[in-house]
Amino acid sequence: MTDARLADLATRLPGLRLLTDAADLEHYGRDWTRRWTPAPLAIALPASVEEVQGVMRWASGHGVAVVPSGGRTGLSGGAVAANGELVLSLERMNRVLAFDPVDRMLTVQAGMPLQAVQEAAKAHDLVYPVDFAARGSCTIGGNIATNAGGIRVIRYGNTREWIAGLTVVTAAGERLELNRGLIKNSSGYDLRQLMIASEGTLGIVVEATVRLTSPPPPSQVMLLALPDLGALMQVFALFQSRLSLQAFEFFTDVALRHVLAHGAQRALEGDYPYYVVTEFDAAGEAAQEAALAAFEAGVEQGWILDGVIAQSEAQAAALWRLREGITESVAPRKPYKNDVSVRISAVPAFLQAMQELLGREYPQFEVVWFGHIGDGNLHINVLQPDDLDDAAFIAQCEQVTKRLAATLHDFGGSISAEHGIGLVKRPYLESTRSAAEIALMRGVRRAFDPQGILNPGKLFAPEPT
Amino acid sequence: MTDARLADLATRLPGLRLLTDAADLEHYGRDWTRRWTPAPLAIALPASVEEVQGVMRWASGHGVAVVPSGGRTGLSGGAVAANGELVLSLERMNRVLAFDPVDRMLTVQAGMPLQAVQEAAKAHDLVYPVDFAARGSCTIGGNIATNAGGIRVIRYGNTREWIAGLTVVTAAGERLELNRGLIKNSSGYDLRQLMIASEGTLGIVVEATVRLTSPPPPSQVMLLALPDLGALMQVFALFQSRLSLQAFEFFTDVALRHVLAHGAQRALEGDYPYYVVTEFDAAGEAAQEAALAAFEAGVEQGWILDGVIAQSEAQAAALWRLREGITESVAPRKPYKNDVSVRISAVPAFLQAMQELLGREYPQFEVVWFGHIGDGNLHINVLQPDDLDDAAFIAQCEQVTKRLAATLHDFGGSISAEHGIGLVKRPYLESTRSAAEIALMRGVRRAFDPQGILNPGKLFAPEPT
Numbered sequence: 001m002t003d004a005r006l007a008d009l010a011t012r013l014p015g016l017r018l019l020t021d022a023a024d025l026e027h028y029g030r031d032w033t034r035r036w037t038p039a040p041l042a043i044a045l046p047a048s049v050e051e052v053q054g055v056m057r058w059a060s061g062h063g064v065a066v067v068p069s070g071g072r073t074g075l076s077g078g079a080v081a082a083n084g085e086l087v088l089s090l091e092r093m094n095r096v097l098a099f100d101p102v103d104r105m106l107t108v109q110a111g112m113p114l115q116a117v118q119e120a121a122k123a124h125d126l127v128y129p130v131d132f133a134a135r136g137s138c139t140i141g142g143n144i145a146t147n148a149g150g151i152r153v154i155r156y157g158n159t160r161e162w163i164a165g166l167t168v169v170t171a172a173g174e175r176l177e178l179n180r181g182l183i184k185n186s187s188g189y190d191l192r193q194l195m196i197a198s199e200g201t202l203g204i205v206v207e208a209t210v211r212l213t214s215p216p217p218p219s220q221v222m223l224l225a226l227p228d229l230g231a232l233m234q235v236f237a238l239f240q241s242r243l244s245l246q247a248f249e250f251f252t253d254v255a256l257r258h259v260l261a262h263g264a265q266r267a268l269e270g271d272y273p274y275y276v277v278t279e280f281d282a283a284g285e286a287a288q289e290a291a292l293a294a295f296e297a298g299v300e301q302g303w304i305l306d307g308v309i310a311q312s313e314a315q316a317a318a319l320w321r322l323r324e325g326i327t328e329s330v331a332p333r334k335p336y337k338n339d340v341s342v343r344i345s346a347v348p349a350f351l352q353a354m355q356e357l358l359g360r361e362y363p364q365f366e367v368v369w370f371g372h373i374g375d376g377n378l379h380i381n382v383l384q385p386d387d388l389d390d391a392a393f394i395a396q397c398e399q400v401t402k403r404l405a406a407t408l409h410d411f412g413g414s415i416s417a418e419h420g421i422g423l424v425k426r427p428y429l430e431s432t433r434s435a436a437e438i439a440l441m442r443g444v445r446r447a448f449d450p451q452g453i454l455n456p457g458k459l460f461a462p463e464p465t
Numbered sequence: 466m467t468d469a470r471l472a473d474l475a476t477r478l479p480g481l482r483l484l485t486d487a488a489d490l491e492h493y494g495r496d497w498t499r500r501w502t503p504a505p506l507a508i509a510l511p512a513s514v515e516e517v518q519g520v521m522r523w524a525s526g527h528g529v530a531v532v533p534s535g536g537r538t539g540l541s542g543g544a545v546a547a548n549g550e551l552v553l554s555l556e557r558m559n560r561v562l563a564f565d566p567v568d569r570m571l572t573v574q575a576g577m578p579l580q581a582v583q584e585a586a587k588a589h590d591l592v593y594p595v596d597f598a599a600r601g602s603c604t605i606g607g608n609i610a611t612n613a614g615g616i617r618v619i620r621y622g623n624t625r626e627w628i629a630g631l632t633v634v635t636a637a638g639e640r641l642e643l644n645r646g647l648i649k650n651s652s653g654y655d656l657r658q659l660m661i662a663s664e665g666t667l668g669i670v671v672e673a674t675v676r677l678t679s680p681p682p683p684s685q686v687m688l689l690a691l692p693d694l695g696a697l698m699q700v701f702a703l704f705q706s707r708l709s710l711q712a713f714e715f716f717t718d719v720a721l722r723h724v725l726a727h728g729a730q731r732a733l734e735g736d737y738p739y740y741v742v743t744e745f746d747a748a749g750e751a752a753q754e755a756a757l758a759a760f761e762a763g764v765e766q767g768w769i770l771d772g773v774i775a776q777s778e779a780q781a782a783a784l785w786r787l788r789e790g791i792t793e794s795v796a797p798r799k800p801y802k803n804d805v806s807v808r809i810s811a812v813p814a815f816l817q818a819m820q821e822l823l824g825r826e827y828p829q830f831e832v833v834w835f836g837h838i839g840d841g842n843l844h845i846n847v848l849q850p851d852d853l854d855d856a857a858f859i860a861q862c863e864q865v866t867k868r869l870a871a872t873l874h875d876f877g878g879s880i881s882a883e884h885g886i887g888l889v890k891r892p893y894l895e896s897t898r899s900a901a902e903i904a905l906m907r908g909v910r911r912a913f914d915p916q917g918i919l920n921p922g923k924l925f926a927p928e929p930t
Contacts, residue, residue, distance in 0.1 A: 345565045
């Protein structure tokens with residue numbers, strides 16, 4: 001620890017855990033993207049809000065850039081530290097601080113994994129309903145930084161809807177208590193909402209008060225096989241009108257092939273181009289009959305070719321694995337990812353345009369897509385061929401992303417539905433946000449962080465100095 | 466129209482409707498507060514977004530302050546124009562622009578009254594569920610400006626939850642399309658959320674895309690009479706645990722006296738200190754039996770002294786009038802209003818503290834209080850005695866509000882639950898927001914409106930120049 005700035009940090013905060021080993025720098029310097037070579041200055045692992053404040057005062061004093069760090073499961077490079085930044089990891093701040101049964105709120109430290117938050121809620125017979133496959137590794141702080149959505153948005157909305165209060169440390173090291181668990185509070189700008197999805201560029205989220213809800217009624221899980229994309233929207237409309245949906249997720253035959261090769265269990269005998277995993281309320285016989293009737297109506301129309309309904313929790317988990325295992329199953333193929341959204345009503349036309357675009361632009365690549373169709377959110381994973389090196393592969397994909405971004409612009413969609421902008425989507429921000437909006441965003445950032453030390457380069461390029 | 470600036474405006478926008486008659490200046494220059502003498506420069510009534518843009522370009526050029534104006538039902542002076550401002554009334558922009566049944570969204574102009582939005586939703590068998598007594602006069606734009614809450618927050622949340630997109634004209638006259646109806650969009654700061662509750666200080670909301678939902682199940686309305694404030698929270702907990710509540714509103718004997726004197730119909734024979742109007746799902750016999758059982762359990766515990774359940778829609782409306790008629794019934798007494806909130810769990814202790822404070826500080830005044838107890842929101846109306854002039858009355862009330870604000874600060878509450886800060890609550894903003902937060906809010910405002918021409922003086926004092 002020969003760096004004078006780090007020596008000063010150690011002097012100011014003698015109790016602060018600091019890591020500078022090469023292995024630690026690499027581990028904490030990157031997220032699930034693999035495009036950047038980690039090169040942080042050091043890793044700080046504060047154990048309290050006061051230590052975070054001390055770190056930020058030190059960083060402001062020295063002009064050191066700080067990268068806030070949660071589970072680093074991000075897919076947009078939002079937690080990458082490749083330019084001598086201090087990584088501020090919240091992983092030691094992972095405890096429940098308070099629970100109130102009347103408020104039905106849980107206050108937790110930002111480094112708590114999503115699954116631990118869910119379990120803490122469950123211990124009180126309540127539910128924190130935001131959920132997705134990375135639940136075991138991602139943290140609630142990271143979820144807030146990107147306004148994470150996931151597989152239950154159709155029922156419960158995004159992370160934003162569940163945050164009743166945030167404790168934030170500013171660039172200058174001040175502690176903010178934003179909204180403090182109030183249900184009604186019209187006292188000026190809602191900085192809590194502004195902080196959500198700001199990707200660590202406006203402040204460090206150190207604690208969160210999350211709303212909880214009653215457990216949903218008993219549910220059932222169904223796997224459906226469909227002939228084409230047109231049928232997908234028809235089945236969605238059919239099921240939405242007749243059932244109380246908790247989730248409605250689709251994926252393709254290519255995705256299924258990968259997840260089966262990765263150890264998941266086949267649930268249907270035949271091979272079909274498209275699949276849906278759906279979960280819906282099924283308390284009582286009437287609800288179960290309604291589900292079967294909806295299924296049969298879909299079969300009669302030719303929109304559903306085959307299907308299976310889970311008969312046990314184990315089978316439900318196995319069906320869910322077909323969808324949730326996709327990301328992990330394709331990870332070894334270093335997929336190039338797009339995570340896009342349009343209005344729900346625009347999904348059919350957009351899927352059509354996408355299918356044409358991908359078929360035309362990626363004839364040589366294997367493309368795995370899946371999505372949360374009820375939210376207008378589509379995930380596209382382009383798999384890297386063995387005979388192409390990283391740089392050439394990414395360069396080719398970026399060319400297609402330019403066209404995709406233009407298509408999204410025409411549809412009024414978003415280049416990032418739930419992954420955030422980070423480094424990866426930064427070149428395409430203009431497809432989703434106008435120049436006037438970006439100028440205002442930059443102005444907001446200057447108001448919060450005039451030195452530009454909070455996660456610089458993420459979301460937008462650093463200010464010209 | 467001898468003012469050179471107005472002559473220039475008329476030249477730039479020949480089609481723009483401009484009013485300068487004294488009666489119009491008075492009518493459009495104030496809201497439901499009566500503390501300020503209206504003195505606007507003129508009233509502009511644009512008919513299109515382009516005209517609003519033209520007005521803002523003109524205002525920027527001349528440095529003229531602009532007060533955006535909806536139904537002017539505000540209770541915090543947010544729409545008051547008392548300093549030569551141009552009032553920009555959205556009242557001619559009151560049409561439905563689009564409806565999409567798949568998105569279940571309605572796009573409307575900002576000047577549309579809330580009730581018209583509700584009726585437009587109903588025409589499609591859907592519901593815009595934010596609701597309160599001023600529905601016929603207030604506009605959706607004003608609802609957005611204060612993040613209006615109302616009587617169904619316990620079930621549906623505040624306005625914020627229902628806004629999927631906003632069209633905003635900036636101080637410089639630029640048009641922003643914020644979020645565009647997307648369900649999932651993690652592409653940088655959510656300026657839509659920032660705009661909500663900004664009271665016209667960051668931009669002019671000209672159009673909104675609101676989410677709609679399915680109609681709630683059939684409901685029943687009950688009036689309850691309670692002995693004391695302790696019983697109030699007990700009955701709320703009891704009813705919340707057994708019924709699916711849509712609303713749970715309380716008021717006092719003093720409030721009832723006023724509303725009865727104002728023409729409402731008595732529903733219970735006896736006189737009691739506290740009353741509750743509650744509405745809950747009651748589809749089918751089981752739900753109705755559950756309601757009766759909850760009522761009887763409350764009676765057995767001594768928490769409920771009497772009650773009545775509406776047997777018809779007309780009777781339900783009559784019971785609701787007992788609660789919703791309060792504001793109108795006390796209006797002639799020029800009430801001094803507080804609209805405060807705390808966390809739900811803090812309500813009992815806060816009510817206790819409030820009761821002591823009001824009894825001690827206002828022994829000579831009649832105080833009418835009521836509130837949305839399930840949201841932690843309490844409305845306090847101090848009625849002006851006949852023998853006290855306006856200035857003396859307000860001065861005395863302001864002294865008490867200082868103490869109330871200090872109590873709220875101790876409870877972590879808010880000085881404005883749903884009315885906004887405007888001019889009325891500006892002196893007390895510091896009780897709810899820290900100095901660091903207010904500094905950041907001012908910074909955000911400068912980013913959006915460097916000249917400070919958007920509703921200056923509302924929310925915080927104008928910047929020192």
